[in-house]
Amino acid sequence: MDEFIQELQRIVGDRHVLTDAEDTAACLVDWRGRYKGAARAVVLPATTQELAAVVRLCAAACVPMVPQGGNTGLCGGATPLNDGRAVVLSLRRLDRIRAIDADNDTVTVEAGCTLMxxxxxxxxxxxxxxxxxxxEGSCTIGGNLSTNAGGVQVLRYGNMRELVLGLEVVLPDGRIWDGLRGLRKDNTGYDLKQLFVGAEGTLGLITAAVLKLFPAIRSRSTAWIAAPDPQAxxxxxxxxxxxxxxxVTAFELVGRSALELVLAHIPGTRAPLPSEVEWSVLLELSDSADVPLDELLARALALAVERGLAIDGVIAGSLAQAHALWALRExxxxxxxxxxxxxxxxVSVPVSRIPAFLERARIALQAVWPDVRIVAFGHIGDGNLHYNLSQPQAVDNQEFMSRTSEANRIVHDLVAELGGSISAEHGLGQLKRELLPRYKAPLEIDMMRAVKQAFDPGGLMNPGKVLPPEEKKA
Known part of the structure; x- marks a missing residue:
């Protein structure tokens, strides 16, 4: 056992430095199984101070560090590279609820707390x-902040950027920045916390956060609605x-192909409406007051049918029925x-351009792959679509996957043309970092590199993620 590993054990304890292949395997592969890396060790500190000591040790030894929360990301952002040089820093043991201030409507939590x-x-x-x-049962607050997670209620409450008031961060040199302030107003210079939100652990390690709370929900109404088309x-x-x-708390668009996959593979699910339609909407209303939302929703739905914006719909008659509708989406x-x-x-585009994106992308893709299966769904209320492509037969899908770059170019170029973003809520990770120069202005990338250089001049924090590789000068 080398001296570096022994020093890690001295800081966090022998049991919390994992080096055996069986113990580290789950931390070296992403949720989708697309990325698999290697690491010198997986380290599980229990406190911010322990993490800071580990970071100081890694910095002194020039050992790269890969932060990891629930490891539920979809872009390989929490997976180490294959060179085996890095240490994975799992924050799962930093899982305390530090304080709740009901009068200030804030909760202070550690990064390893699950969202649930x-x-x-x-x-x-x-x-x-x-x-x-x-x-939400496995993803962690640190990961939610690092990817600026959105989810289904962005329409009303915003992304994680809007939900965080303060952060505690271990910087790449091991210093601890205590920015755990529960203030709605603080105009004392740069809003430093926002640099770390969405940075995917490339600037430092978020260890705790002050988050906004809201009045509890007293009434809720959920409906599944058949829509004539995306424009409707x-x-x-x-x-x-x-x-x-x-x-209006949530407004989710679900394409027929997406629903059919759930009905085929998830036991206990069933179609919410008797008729088969190409597009459905999952809608939720909520209120902190005890009000008859079902009646309000029924009136609004009747008006929608009258105006040709809906074909049919069903309002959940119980909490169990509402959960069943949400299970179809989730x-x-x-x-x-x-x-x-x-x-x-x-991807995301302005809400008004979602119909144009869906129609033009379908036409462009079918021109190349006539049998392409398009699984489209997402948070139409904030313009964020999950737009996934495959072939119905596995043997055809292997060849199709080999042409990923070609499909990406069609979809992403159209997104850019419509004023959208190639990453709406999952981050860039390893998956999209090399695409950035095509879709971000050189000046924006230069500014991002300047921030990275200021915080992490050694390039040790989550290397190979977010920022594209620099072009070698002749």
Whole structure:
């Protein structure tokens, strides 16, 4: 055993430095199984101070560091490279709820807390932490912040950028920045915390955060609605917001192919409506007051049918029925994983341009692959679509996957033309870093590199992620 590993053990304890292949395997592969790396060790510190000591040791030895939370990312951002030089820093043991300030509507949590545990802590204080993701039982707050997670309630509450007030961060040299302030107003210079949100661990390691809380939800109404087409779905969103105001909490678009995969692969699921339609909307209203939202939603839905924005719909009559409707949406990614590999896109365009994107992308892709299966779904309320491609037969899909770059170019070029982004909520990781120069202005990349150089001049923090490789000068 080398001296470096012994020093790690001295800091965090023998049991929390993993080096055996069997112990480290789960931390070296991403959730989709697309990226697999190697590492000198997986280290699990229990406190910010232990993590800082580990970082100082790694910095002194020029050992790269890869932060990891729940390891539920889809872009390989938490997976080490194959060179085996890095140490994976798992923050799963930093899992304390440090404080809840109900009067200030804040909760202070450590980065290893699962999203579900934070939701539950908020509920115990009769408050709401609104971030909601399909992986909320395993994803962690540190990962949510590092990728600026959005989820299904961005429409009302915003991304993680809007939900965080303060951070505690271990910097690449091992210093600890204590920015755990629960202030809504603080105009004392640069808003440093926002540099670390969405940075995917390339600038430092988030160890704790002060998060916003909201009034607990007292009433909720959920509906599955058949829409004539995406243009009608956009119109339906506008109508629902006109009629129901900011009670519109979630507005999810689900294509027929996505629903069919869930019905085929997830036991206990069933189609919510008798008729087969190409496009459906999962809509949720919520209110902190005890009000009859089902009645409001029924009136709005009747008006939508009258105006041709909806064909049919069903309103959940119980909490169990609402959960069943949400299970159809939340299990799409799992159903795709069971079905096999697909070419995934996490993109955003202005809401008004979603119909144009869906139609033009379909035409362009079918011109090359007439039988392409398009699994499209996502948060239409904020313009974020998950747009995934595959071939129905596994033997055809292998050849199709080999042409990923060609498919990406078609989809991403159209997204850029429509004023969108090639990464809406999953980050860049390893998957999209090399695409950045095509879709971001050189000046923007230069500014990003300058920030990286200022915080991590040694390039030890999560190398090979986010920033594209620099071109070698002649």
């Amino acid at each position: 545990s934070v939701q539950q802590a908020a509920a115990a204080a009769d408050r709401l932490f609104p971030l909601s993701l399909a992986s 779905a956009v119109g339906l969103l506008g109508l629902m917001r006109d009629v129901c105001g900011d009670r 299990n799409i990614s799992e159903a795709q994983r069971i079905e096999g590999f697909s070419i995934k896109h996490d």
